[in-house]
Amino acid sequence: MRVDGRDITVSGSLLQPLTRRTNDIVRVVLSALFLAVVITSSLITRNEWVALERSISEIVAVLTPTQANLVYLVYGIAIVALPFVILVSLIVSRQWKLLGAYAAAAAIAGLALSVSGFGLTAPRWHFDLSGRLDTFASQFVDDPRWIAMLAAVLTVSGPWLPGRWRRWWWTLLLAFVPIHLVISAVVPARSLFGLAVGWFVGALVVLVVGTPGLEVPLDGAVRAMARRGCTVSTLTVVRPAGAGPLVINATCEEEQTTAVMELYGPHQRGGGVLLQLWRKLRFRDRETAPLHASMRRLVEHRALMAIAIGELKIANTSTIAVSALDRGWTLYAHTPTRGIPISEAVDSVPVARVWESLRELHDCQITHGDLRPSEITVEDGVVLFGGFDNAEYGATDAQLRTDIAQLLVTTTHLYDAHSAVRAAIAAFGNDTVLTASRRLTKAAVPMSIRHSVTDAKAVIAEAREEVKRQTRVDEIRAETVTRFTRGQVIQLVLLAALVYVAYPFLSSVPTFVTELRTANWWWALLGLAASGLTYLGAAAALWACADGLVTLRGLAVMQVANKFAATTTPAGVGGLALSARYLQKGGVSPMRATTAVALQQSVQVITHVSLLIFFSTAAGVSTDLARFVPNVTLIYLGGGVLLGLIGTFLLVPRLRHWLSTAVRPRLQEMVGHLGALAREPKRLAVIMLGCAATTLGNAFALWSAIEAFGGDTSFITVTVVTMVGGTLASAAPTPGGIGAVEAALIGGLAAFGMAAAVAVPAVLLYRVLTTWLPVFVGWQVMRWMTRNNKI
Structure with missing residues (x-):
């Protein structure tokens, strides 16, 4: 490299990797999003686009056909001339490297919109073109291929040319939108698609080819060093610009000393802005420094801090120079690092x-x-x-x-x-x-x-x-440094899930409210009391599974919060996690807490299945349960799928290894716990009675809701229907089994001959008493437990 008549030796690569070109990557992402929006809006809301654009065109159309032809002619000539003007400007400015990228962008954008099922043809979108003004210029104004080519070459050549030219050219290209509307011709949806394609193609080409910001202004850096008394003779690249600055070792001729030059490019500036914004969004204000308006201010801040700390004699570098260079680069030069790394001086x-x-x-x-x-x-x-x-x-x-x-x-x-x-x-x-x-x-x-x-x-x-x-403290409570804690994020997600699952229910609220006028509220209160019995049963079962290491009263309160966590998460996984967490906070070891929750769930499943068999048998004596039996084809299909899964797990080595190493030990451990539990009849009785109270309490709540609306059915029948609905709730992918539970309960009651006028409001009242009211109460209880460090 030759600077001011002197030859300077430069060694090393200055090329910045593609993955670190922040500005170019952001441009590609934005153009891809714009293209996706245009395609989605054109395909999904096609008719609305046509109607809106035509109505706007009719309102703002003020030109006669002759005047419209004249506008088309003038604008068409300008559009046709635009790419040639850009090409000439590139040649005049001697941007030879850019000519290949210019041609590639134009060719790719044009061909992308010319490919169809009939070969290379002009695309015909969803507009009727029979009423178009038949002029030569209009073919270019309305052709999306031409718009795409112009947008692509503008995107590619823009960074290399003066900003004023770039702004005027983009304004001229985007003028097709108001021109189309004013002359009441074809509205610009097709051209907007061409614009999106051209911008995306141009952004990709720019990412591959690069921009002037990638060209390092070493001559300006050498002159800045000379002004500070360092005449550079050799430059050695230590690290190319990437996640950090471009680092170069410079040798000064006068004293044969070495200086470290750090050059920050425009892509570091873009990445720095994104990083600052991310920190501001994530951390609280007191945790973050004030935002820097530019990369130059950030570099100046670092240099000034080096000077300030150097005054205390504890800085290992000294500032030499800070200078703004061409093409958005900033230089920060300092002395080499003094001393040896602390990792090498630990012993001394x-x-x-x-x-x-x-x-x-x-x-x-x-x-x-x-x-x-x-x-x-x-x-x-x-x-x-x-x-x-x-x-x-x-x-x-x-x-x-x-x-x-x-x-x-x-x-x-x-x-x-x-x-x-x-x-x-x-x-x-x-x-x-x-x-x-x-x-x-x-x-x-x-x-x-x-x-x-x-x-x-x-x-x-x-x-x-x-x-x-x-x-000498027992516990160090973690300090909150982020704007949103993990618990707050979880509560926000759970609340959003709750709103989502409650939306279908809200749509039927008006009809339900009308039916409530005829309800017997004493039965509804009895159903609410039966719903409360389920929390006591679940608390007693978990208390016995945990060997009484936590209080029964606390577990009962936790079960109310558990209702919120279990309902707003699929398959109730939130409730399981909350139970384990509460036991841990109560002094139970993590392993013991997990075992206790798993043991309760295992006994709950066994009790539920046993009660379902018993009540189904009792109901089947006087009632036809054929409607609950699936079709023979479905049974065969389910059996085939089950056998296929078993065969897959037995034949695939990885799955077989997973069964033997992960699943089998846990099953053996659970069987062992159940065996130990069987040798403690009192404890087993408490757990089984608690699990039975949970199931029978829900059944009694549904029976009370049916009686509130004047229904007439047996408790045995309602118990069978409730347990079937509970089984579907555990299998449904929706939080709380929304939709699946209501459909199963209403269908089950109808199978036993209950009229829909009673079954529908009764099931909705049952869900209010056992799900929605406890969920809102449980949310507040969960917040209280979080504030008091109980979970």
């Missing part, structure tokens, strides 16, 4: 010196923000810091505590937890370290810190436990 440097250096920073209200081992060095026994990308002057207390938590992780990894925590307490005090240790969580410790240590999860847990031992 006590951990206390690392914490003393951090204390010097914090005494000046400065935080580092990225205390990885690679950013800490040692020179002459003094611990120094580098990086400063995330450093802050005048930092908040939250940022100061984050620094301490980060260094706890790093020093625990480098030294050991005992000495790291002891040195931290000696430097900052017992209370400060204890407060900071609340940030020893995955959310609070940055990903860069976690990736810099081996087994970050174990290191963080070890540091937290050591803080508990040395500060």
Whole structure:
């Protein structure tokens, strides 16, 4: 490379990888989304598009056919000339590299819209073209292939040409929308599709070919270094621009010293903006620094922090130059890193010196923000810091505590937890370290810190436990650093699921309310009391499964919250997780809690099936149950599928191995627990009675709802129908079995001869008493238990 008459040797690759071109990737994503929206709206709402566009065209049409032809002619000439003007401008500006991309984009966009079932033809969309103005120019104005080619070449050549030209050309191309509407000709849906295709094709070509922002302005960087007294003789690329800046080692002629040049391109600027926005959306305001308006301001901030920390004599680099370069690049030059990495000086440097250096920073209200081992060095026994990308002057207390938590992780990894925590307490005090240790969580410790240590999860847990031992506390409650906690996100998802599953029910509310006027409310209250019996039964069964390690009263309250968690998640998995979590919070070990919940569910299934067989037999004596028996074809089909699954699991080695290593031990463990339970008759009786109370309580609630509307049927019949509906609820993929349960219960009652005028409102009242009212109450109970750290 030759700069100002001097030859400078450049070694290494300057090419940025495709996966790191943030701006180009964002352009491709946006163009793909726009194309998807245009296609979807054209296919799904085709008739609405036609009607809307024609009505708008009739309203704004103000030109006569002669005037419309004239407008078409003028605009058509401009559109025809546009690509040739762009081509000439590229030739004049000597953008020879771009000519191939220009031709490729035009050819791909044109051919993409010319392919049809009859070969290469012009596409004919859903418009009637018989009334079009028959002019030569209109063929170009309305042809989506031409629009696509123009959009593609504009997208490809835009970054290489002046911004003013680019804006005028896009304005001219997009003018087809108002022109179509004003002259009352064919409306622009086809041309809009061509525009979307052209933009997408051009964005892909730009991603492959690149933009001027990828060309590194090394000559400007060399001149900026010369102004700071460093006449560069050689440049050696250390790392191409990617996730971080382009790093180049520069040799200065005067003193034969070396300087490190970091060049930040426009793609780092785009990625930096997205990263800042993501942090603002994810973390609370006190956890994040103010937004930087540009990459240049971000680089200047880093350079100024290096100067400030250098004044404290604990910075391992010194700022040489900061300069804005051509094509959106920014230069930050500094001296090479002084000292050796802390990872190589662990045996000779006590951990206390690392914490003393951090204390010097914090005494000046400065935080580092990225205390990885690679950013800490040692020179002459003094611990120094580098990086400063995330450093802050005048930092908040939250940022100061984050620094301490980060260094706890790093020093625990480098030294050991005992000495790291002891040195931290000696430097900052017992209370400060204890407060900071609340940030020893995955959310609070940055990903860069976690990736810099081996087994970050174990290191963080070890540091937290050591803080508990040395500060003599029983528990360290994690601090909330994100805007939304995991519990809040789960509650939001559950609430959305609840609204979703309740929507079909809400549509039938008016008719249901009308029927309620004739209901007997005493029976409804009796049904509500029977519904409450199910919570006591479930609590008693779980209490016995857990050997009475938690209180029965607390379990009864938990069952109310469990109703919300189980109803709003498919197959009730949320209820199982909530039960296990409550037992753990009550002092039961995780393994024992999981076993207790699994044991309760196993006994519940056995009890449910036993009761179903018993009541079905009792009902079958006087009632025809043929309607509940599936068709013979369905039975054969189900049997064939079952046999096919069994054969698949037996023949496929991986599935067979999974059965033997994962499923079989758990089944053996469960059978063992059931066998042990059988040797304790009192405990087994409590569990089975509790499970039976859950099933029979629901049946009694449905029977009460039927009586409330004047129905006449036996309790045995209702029990069979209820258990069939409960079986379908467990198999249905919808939360709470919405839809499947109602249909099964109404169909079951109809099978026993009940009129729909009674069955429908009775089932809806039953679902209100046993599902929807408890769900809303359970939501509040779950929030209360969360606030009181019971789950």
